[in-house]
Amino acid sequence: MRKLFLFLLFGALAGLASAADMGRSVVQVLLYSQTPIWDAPWRSNPVAGSSGSGFVIDGERVMTNAHVVSWAKQIVLRRFQDPRPWLAQVEHISHECDLAVLKVAEPGFFDGLDPLPIGELPKVRSTVVTCGYPAGGEQISYTSGVVSRIELQNYVHIGNKAFLSVQTDAAINPGNSGGPVFQDDKVAGVAFMGSPGLENTGFFIPPSVINHFLEDISDGRNDGFPKVGVRIVSLQNPAFRRYLGLDPTGDGARIDSLTDYAEKAGLLKKDDVVLEVDGSRVGSDGTILLDGNRVYCTAVLQRAQKGQRLKIKLWRGRKEIEVAVPMGIHREDANTGNLYDTQPRYFVYAGLVFTPLTLDYVKTFGRNWRSVANLEMVYELYYQRNEKPEKVRPEPVVLAATMAHPVNADLRLANRAMIDEINGRRIENLEDVVAAFKDNAMEQHIIKFASGTVECLDKAGADSANAEILSTYGIPADRRL
């Protein structure tokens, strides 16, 4: 996986710009945001200013990237050549596909601004023009380039999902994020990220993903992208094809593994060969032909909306069959991606800070968070679910920190440790932690960690110190559940 970074301009805010036709409907998005501190979840980082771009779409809305308006405290829009600041609110945001639509409450903002129509997926080698408010200048900026390639790409804002993405050599720089990419007077994409190691590579979100998002929110709710829960791998080895009773050089890719929920649903099985998805023929390398480009077949699966049934033609038991797979939303892997806009859950008791095991939490360990000390947490977060689904806890909990007080000062294992049991109760989520302490009838609380280490707390002392610890360390509430 290539490392990508987000083009978000932090720090100095750029000023306003001059003219151009299509550019009239392109706005600058000025954001003040505040992110939480994941290992001290009642606290927040300092307020930070940043800027991006956006554009007017149908229904008096402004489209931009989710990462341009995440953790917003205040969003201000600036129209083309208009010094007046306009306050905006997020109407819908999809962190998965890095898109958001904004509303402006005050009338007048959309006067004279034409909504930009969403166009088609541009062809490889065709010319596109990016437009936005990148860093290093005060004017609106246009750059043109060609479409270099179209493929599934990891979307770094969420971090653990890949969607269709278009690569271009048009300069996309910090501040361009959320701005439109034009072709033939229509929006061919939303600029969103670049690659630090490569020259002249910017990426934009193609119309299929934009339209999916717009259609999804058209009922006033953002459901997200449904998943089938299978891993489809290439089926090119002639022996493997013969083993399944297929022509050695034909089409079709193989289902190598299924998530727990897909296995339970029972519609798809291991070693099913996927021949066709929603009418698109699947090649032996797992790709389909999409507007003249071969892209991985999940690009088609991602076209479906929640609740739709997707027709999949399979080769199973040496026969062709067709199944209609209901497309459901599954968020079982939410904690392995970056989380946004929801304050972290926590519970503090006797100075012990409990919080769910999330990627955001382990990232507080620094760049080497995958190092040895945290093997158990990394395994729980990324591998347990696939290897031993029967042992998975819905929400593994960690002791993130201990706010020092005589009542807890003798705990040796006081932070960065995953909880197994408290007072004999297996901890499956944060609510279990609350209940385990509350329901304890013994004189001590017994905390068993995943490593096997046991720590005890004097119950009476802990109960009486609780309020004092919260006030000493400025923790406004003992829980956020």
Add this chain to the structure above:
Amino acid sequence: MKTVRIIMLAATLVASSFSSLDADNGPLAWQESIVRFDVTRNDHNFRVPWDKRAQSISKLGAVIDGNEVLTTAQGLANRTLVRLQKGGRGRWFNGEVKWVDFQANLAVVGVSDETFWSDLAPVQFAEADELRDNLKVVRWRAGNIERRAAEFSRFTVADANFNQAPRIELKASSEIEGAGRGELMVSGGKVVGLVASKSGGTCSVIPAPFITAALRLRADGNYKGLGYFDFIWQPASNPATTEYFELNGPARGVLVIKTSTRPGAKSPLNLHDIILEVDGFPIDIQGDYLDPDYGHVIMEYLACRNKWAGDIVKLKVWRDGKTQEIDYTLSKADFTDNLVMDRPEGTEPTYLIAGGLVFVPLSAEYLSSWGKDWQRTAPFRLVFYNKQKPEEEQRALVVLSLVLPDFYNIGYQERNARNLVLDRANGLRIDTLESLDNALKSPEEGFHVFEFKKGSALQKIILDAEKLSAANQRIAKRYRIGQLKKLK
């Protein structure tokens, strides 16, 4: 009379201190007792297991009684030729490793050519109370004896890289460059220990009392190897915890949180026993005890303080509200049966190549092929197996390490088909290369079916059984691999 006696006494003191300094410093000091080694060995690349690369290592050793040379075990694995040189120059003599223990990191080498031993004199080892003062590191350098000052820091007990074998080490700081190859740490004409490694400015030294004890046992034919505590404990420093386990009196001891790390092993310990004493030494709440020779060190050392594999250590534990005496038999520090097998003594890499698929055992050597920082740089899943214990039905693991491209294995040449752990082959559970070799004898209806562990990036590979032997021959020829399998 009185005056004379005092003067005489002073004179002897001066003389003796001079002589001890002389022992270290004279131009000829130590040159009769230090020899150079030139070891040629096969430095195997466990990721290309059929490939042998000769490597030459130079190191040092100390002449000991009985016309033998003592050195560290490092670098002696997979040796093909051991040569020795005395006097820092001149002729090289062929040597023969007569005894080696990789866990203890000690080896004894003999030279059959009698002429080697003329002009050589055995060293004298220091006692436990002579290990701290006037330290020097001594070695041959460019034909001369080099001596560099060293300063005692502390004694520690270090774990091995992959397992729990405890080692007592003397730490001393010195500015000597590139040490860690069996240089002598000396003091007052006696050997304090062998320098096993150096990190930053700190030398790790195998202390003399440990060496002499091991050599004595070896001479008597009673050497049994290192033992270790095959249980896991946590400090019992939290009074609420000890109170919960009803330990009366002052805080002391450590809490057992795993009674054994081996599958099916019987331990005389119970979960949550509190260990109060080991061989009469009280254990403090950190898990340390006061050693008469080495000061406060961690209790793991009591598994090798004059104790060896198979010996009994007396434990006093707190169990069910009262103290109890337990005889604890020390397991041998042999980790070849770990889930990730550790064979420090060195073996030729084993492998099995089927249709270009290269299978190797998951071993410490294989993980080490990612370099010193393997815990961070090797694939996470493989590293995590080193934390997991063998089970009755899965005592070891076999990994698909790489695929040698050939049309026969097309479709399996992508990155996701590397470093996968085998679960089954042709329906049979795989734990060793032998079991894989055996499974390949019974293909399923003309196909070899390889299934990898749940959660792997690729879970199934199929090969054509009929065409396998032709593909093997073609691949062996194309990649110039003399032997397609080496199971032992």
